[in-house]
Amino acid sequence: MEANALGYLAAGLGAGLTVFGAALGIGKLAASAVEASARQPEAAGLIRTSMLIAAALIEGVTFFALAICIILATK
Amino acid sequence: MQKHLADTLGAAVHVAGVVDTAHASAAAHGAGNGDLFGHLLEHLHDSRELDLPFAHIELPHFASIDFFGVTVDLSITKHLVFLWLAAVLLLTAAVAAARKNAKSAVPKGIGNLVEVFLVFVRDEIVIPNMGQAGLKYMPYLLTTFFFILTMNLMGLIPYGASSTGNINVTAGLAIIAFIMIQAAAIREQGLAHYLAHLTGGVHWVLWPIMIPLEVIGHITKAFALCMRLFANMMGGHTVVVSVLGLIFLFGVVWIAPIPTFFVVAIDLLEIFVAFLQAYVFTILTSVFMGLGMQSESHGGERSKANH
Numbered sequence: 001m002e003a004n005a006l007g008y009l010a011a012g013l014g015a016g017l018t019v020f021g022a023a024l025g026i027g028k029l030a031a032s033a034v035e036a037s038a039r040q041p042e043a044a045g046l047i048r049t050s051m052l053i054a055a056a057l058i059e060g061v062t063f064f065a066l067a068i069c070i071i072l073a074t075k
Numbered sequence: 076m077q078k079h080l081a082d083t084l085g086a087a088v089h090v091a092g093v094v095d096t097a098h099a100s101a102a103a104h105g106a107g108n109g110d111l112f113g114h115l116l117e118h119l120h121d122s123r124e125l126d127l128p129f130a131h132i133e134l135p136h137f138a139s140i141d142f143f144g145v146t147v148d149l150s151i152t153k154h155l156v157f158l159w160l161a162a163v164l165l166l167t168a169a170v171a172a173a174r175k176n177a178k179s180a181v182p183k184g185i186g187n188l189v190e191v192f193l194v195f196v197r198d199e200i201v202i203p204n205m206g207q208a209g210l211k212y213m214p215y216l217l218t219t220f221f222f223i224l225t226m227n228l229m230g231l232i233p234y235g236a237s238s239t240g241n242i243n244v245t246a247g248l249a250i251i252a253f254i255m256i257q258a259a260a261i262r263e264q265g266l267a268h269y270l271a272h273l274t275g276g277v278h279w280v281l282w283p284i285m286i287p288l289e290v291i292g293h294i295t296k297a298f299a300l301c302m303r304l305f306a307n308m309m310g311g312h313t314v315v316v317s318v319l320g321l322i323f324l325f326g327v328v329w330i331a332p333i334p335t336f337f338v339v340a341i342d343l344l345e346i347f348v349a350f351l352q353a354y355v356f357t358i359l360t361s362v363f364m365g366l367g368m369q370s371e372s373h374g375g376e377r378s379k380a381n382h
Binding site: 053059067 | 358
């Protein structure tokens with residue numbers, strides 16, 4: 001296989017794995033956040049804020065990988 | 076229902092715009108699919124022309140300036156025009172809201188709308204993370220929030236483009252955020268304590284390891300802010316353009332409703348993402364500022380170890 005084809009393959013595989021990792025992380029985060037809100041409804045606001053911050057940080061890392069995949073696919 | 080209609084119309088105008096230009100390019104080059112992809116991507120990238128309905132504006136080119144070996148091209152592009160447009164829009168709305176609010180104690184109209192967001196930013200973002208001392212940074216955080224929100228939303232109107240989909244714009248925003256985070260930390264603690272925090276309270280033998288690590292940590296946080304906003308906005312618009320391009324890939328007209336409805340749904344998600352990304356940028360900036368502003372009084376080393 002030539003380098004171009006390998007590059008496209010790598011970009012596709014990389015994007016898929018990135019989404020897999022991000023969805024796993026954010027899924028666990030959301031599960032524990034919802035469970036904690038169910039246990040203590042008064043803290044739901046604080047929990048929601050922490051959940052959003054953590055989800056944003058996880059997604060930020062995802063987008064690094066995504067940007068690398070885009071660079072691979074377009075070069 | 077009305078919003079659904081309006082969104083469908085918006086998407087249809089989007090499609091109409093793409094159809095016009097795609098037909099022109101197909102007629103001109105006898106294009107195949109490769110040219111279609113490249114042409115669709117032009118809607119996402121920065122360009123030197125403004126494509127308005129029934130008007131095509133060529134933006135002025137300025138010659139590149141050579142700046143100590145770095146070539147700087149300061150010509151006006153589409154994203155720059157939309158940045159200015161967002162700034163003008165925001166200024167108008169903010170001045171109108173301030174005037175409305177100055178007249179009476181009870182806010183009405185646009186003053187009321189702006190006050191909702193303002194109170195939200197103050198009570199949910201600034202005070203929990205930075206305490207009362209954070210109130211002097213409110214103007215900067217409010218500007219960040221509203222500016223990013225406006226720029227994101229401008230990408231959703233037909234013939235619009237979101238300037239935050241350009242990495243240079245988000246890099247500029249992240250650089251300003253980085254400067255503000257350091258400035259807040261220095262102002263609250265003084266330069267000596269700020270430098271002391273960089274060491275993290277370890278034994279002086281470990282300083283050569285700790286200080287570069289801390290500096291890289293700070294830079295990474297700012298870089299992450301930049302990449303997050305850019306990739307969110309770019310990714311959303313790329314999906315929309317790609318799904319609309321499916322229509323041209325199939326080449327038959329009757330398939331057009333399916334991608335159009337899908338794009339309408341994704342556009343609704345995009346509206347949510349626009350608000351969310353503005354909120355996330357603002358809250359992360361305020362969290363980092365708050366981390367820098369913590370004084371040594373209540374277990375400074377312990378709270379640093381927590382992040």
